[in-house]
Amino acid sequence: MTGFSADWLALREPFDVAARDRALALEFLARVPEHGRIVDLGAGAGSNIGYLNALAAGRRWRHVDDDPALLAVARARFAADPGIELRRLDLAAALEAALDDAAAVTCAALLDLVSAAWLAHLADALARRRLPLLAVLTYDGRMVWAPDDAADARVAAAFHRDMARDKGFGAALGPRAADHLADLLRARGASVTLRPSDWRIAAADAAMLDAMRDGIGAAAAASALPDEGDEIAGWRARRAAARPQGLVIGHLDLAAVWD
Numbered sequence: 280m281t282g283f284s285a286d287w288l289a290l291r292e293p294f295d296v297a298a299r300d301r302a303l304a305l306e307f308l309a310r311v312p313e314h315g316r317i318v319d320l321g322a323g324a325g326s327n328i329g330y331l332n333a334l335a336a337g338r339r340w341r342h343v344d345d346d347p348a349l350l351a352v353a354r355a356r357f358a359a360d361p362g363i364e365l366r367r368l369d370l371a372a373a374l375e376a377a378l379d380d381a382a383a384v385t386c387a388a389l390l391d392l393v394s395a396a397w398l399a400h401l402a403d404a405l406a407r408r409r410l411p412l413l414a415v416l417t418y419d420g421r422m423v424w425a426p427d428d429a430a431d432a433r434v435a436a437a438f439h440r441d442m443a444r445d446k447g448f449g450a451a452l453g454p455r456a457a458d459h460l461a462d463l464l465r466a467r468g469a470s471v472t473l474r475p476s477d478w479r480i481a482a483a484d485a486a487m488l489d490a491m492r493d494g495i496g497a498a499a500a501a502s503a504l505p506d507e508g509d510e511i512a513g514w515r516a517r518r519a520a521a522r523p524q525g526l527v528i529g530h531l532d533l534a535a536v537w538d
């Protein structure tokens with residue numbers, strides 16, 4: 280259990296939808312046999328399957344997550360769709376079981392939580408089965424606030440340090456994950472495409488700006504070095520006193536196919 284709330288996933292979903300590379304998703308779906316099962320890893324409340332099903336209805340899916348609360352939300356969301364199977368699995372231990380009879384694999388906002396060792400395991404499993412992959416919305420380390428603040432870079436560095444904490448898969452790769460997986464897959468013979476899928480959060484998106492400010496600030500404070508505490512506290516106080524007017528969060532969408 281990693282503690283992603285259904286409320287947070289619902290708040291981010293429209294930003295995910297706006298950010299994603301639709302053309303890349305369509306190219307990926309075109310490579311998946313029509314009756315093949317697509318396995319969505321770390322599927323949460325079903326945002327990724329919902330998006331892709333709207334592009335290509337009628338596909339067979341397996342929704343895999345280990346969080347029972349999120350699985351319950353997804354079960355209600357997909358109740359009318361018999362083509363979507365839900366499975367509770369801990370992907371740190373049971374990736375092979377998740378991929379049973381898969382024709383393709385997807386995930387969203389998952390890669391930055393996992394370790395280099397787990398990505399190597401994933402790359403090996405995909406290569407062995409020659410499964411296409413669409414892995415979207417991996418944070419890539421870019422964080423641009425408007426207006427800027429003298430402590431933005433320090434906060435981002437501490438936030439990235441916090442991202443490296445073990446989320447159950449070993450030390451997380453955080454912003455390096457998409458490039459790392461691209462290298463692993465290319466080394467195994469896949470053709471890999473990376474495209475930006477940045478969140479562009481505007482002044483009108485107050486709830487999202489507040490959530491980002493609070494989440495990033497708390498994570499940065501939790502992983503601050505001894506000499507960073509005051510600077511990060513000052514950043515949090517200034518950002519709380521005057522809500523930022525905008526924020527860009529860099530993500531990457533990755534597609535891999537085997538020719």
Ligand SMILES: C[S@@+](CC[C@H](N)C(=O)[O-])C[C@H]1O[C@@H](n2cnc3c(N)ncnc32)[C@H](O)[C@@H]1O
Nearest residue numbers: 281321322323326344345346369370371387388
């Ligand atoms: C950032 S959320 C993304 C959820 C969803 N893909 C989306 O885009 O809304 C990460 C998801 O990975 C799941 N997760 C984390 N660790 C997991 C594990 N060991 N096994 C299965 N799922 C896991 C969480 O429960 C959560 O649903």
